Amino acid sequence: MTTELRVLDPSEWDRWYGVLELAFGGVPESPEERRLWRDLTECDRSLGAWDGDLCVGTAGAFTFRVTVPGGASVPAAGVTMVSVAGTHRRRGILTSMMRRQLDDLRAAGEALAVLTASEPGIYGRFGYGAAAYGVRATIDTARVRLSVPEGTDEVVLRQADPTESSAVCENVYARLVPTRPGMTARRPGWERLPLIDPPGEREGASPRLCVLAERGGEVVGYAHYAVRSDWSSTAAEGAVDVHQLMGLDPAAEAALWRFLCSVDLTSEVRIRSRPVDDGWQHLVSDARRCFPTVRDLLHVRLVEVGAALEARTYQAPVDVVLEVEDAFCPWNEERWRLTGDGKGASCTRTGDAPDLALSVRELGAAYLGGNSLVSLAGAGRVRELREGALVEASVAFGSPVAPWLPHGF
The missing domain is CATH 3.40.630.30 (Gcn5-related N-acetyltransferase (GNAT))
Incomplete structure (x- = not known):
């Protein structure tokens, strides 16, 4: 070169x-x-x-x-x-x-690098694994009904200017960041990203709109969305494009979904990206008529295996020796003893016999708890060398909440 x-x-x-x-x-x-x-x-x-x-x-x-x-x-x-x-x-x-x-x-x-991939096939050779996923869907609101939880009617909705309400929306976002793996804390300047709305990219939709969810005078959620007008020979067939929806509790989220699914002159709600375990899927009467599809969002690369594995906790006690392959970053090609639980972890080099063998790409894929090691083993990408070690490690690496990335970068 x-x-x-x-x-x-x-x-x-x-x-x-x-x-x-x-x-x-x-x-x-x-x-x-x-x-x-x-x-x-x-x-x-x-x-x-x-x-x-x-x-x-x-x-x-x-x-x-x-x-x-x-x-x-x-x-x-x-x-x-x-x-x-x-x-x-x-x-x-x-x-x-x-x-x-x-x-x-x-x-x-x-110790960590993350990216979103325009072409997912590119980055595996550099040790990145797809670690968080998002659901896209189109809710047929003419046929799908919502069943909302108790307390939803106590939430008050208010239309707001997206720019003027940015600070309160960012406060809601910041409170949610620690609750879900994969979410990124927004540094100064990044609050501008949800407000970007070039007219040339609206594809016939309205300017960006915002609705706030309030309870007791406190903002407990918000939705950024746009409306597309469309008419058939007999009826209005517009659509609501959901850009972002955040709620601090199930009732706040349900109130926002109910609003979006009842916007006048529309017959569908288009969801760009939501967590794979998102609650809206259990509010709808017919998930089939929401046409969900899953795609990769966040790819993770462990730059320093020991430090990265020590940075998270584990949902069950684990004591396992990992034999890691990493041709692109050979300083990671070691046997690592990982011990940890819900309080913390230690990951150090060891000469002990390995329990599992895998590449750094699989560690990245499992790191946020969105892919199980058992699933990766089913594809031949993790090898169990000690009986029982695969299930032990797979349970420990899991997360009760699916990882998700709310926006690109």
Whole structure:
């Protein structure tokens, strides 16, 4: 490879970001979006691959804290803005950027890296495993009815301006972050992300709308949504697009769902992404007519196996020796003794005989509790070397709440 890899100079951001836009189809983003990502870009954590004066590759990282099983908020690099120019593929540019990035993360003491993948097949070879999933659905509100829990009628709903209500919505979001693995704490500036609403990307929908759920004068939930108008020859057939819905308790969430499913002149509610264990699925009278589909959201990479496994807790006592394969980050290729429970964990190198053998990719996939080690073993990706160790570890790694990522990055 003849290209030069270097940290992004802020003065080069426009050229660098232009390469990313071209790689994702070449459609320029709105000035509003471009300004947001310019402000959020951490140039000292971003890399550019240059062929002379020509930028041919991009990769960045955001400074995040991600909730892990047990509720701890763990530092994690949010890998983002990865692209290689079509004219410079198959030259090792992506591999060199991934290599440099993981080396830098290790040097900085970050034990975790996370990303959302435009093409999930790319990142497994670099040790990332799909760890959190989301459900998409379209509720046929002409045929589906909701059965709401006790207390729903005590929740008062109020229409609000999305921008003016941003602070109270962010407070609700922040209170929910510790309750679900995979959620990221929003640093200053990220509160702008839910408000991005370029007219050119609405595809016929209304501007972004907001409804607040209140109880006793306190905001206990909110929904950001838009409405699409449509008419057949006999009736209105509009749709409600749900961008984000957050409630502090079941009654608050149910009140918001009931509102969205009863918006005038609409016959369906389109859900972009919700947790796979989300309560709305038990409110509806007919889940089949909600047409749910599941897709990957958050991919996890353990940069330092020992530190990462010590950062979370385990829902059952565990004492297991893991033989970890990690060709891309060979410092992780060890036998690790993991002992832990709901109070904490220890993970150290050991010479003891292994109980399970797996790659760092499987550890990433199981890390947030969204994939069981038993399931991965069913695909031949985890090998049990001591009888009983697989079930023991699989139960311990689980989470009572499914991991979920509420927004991309």
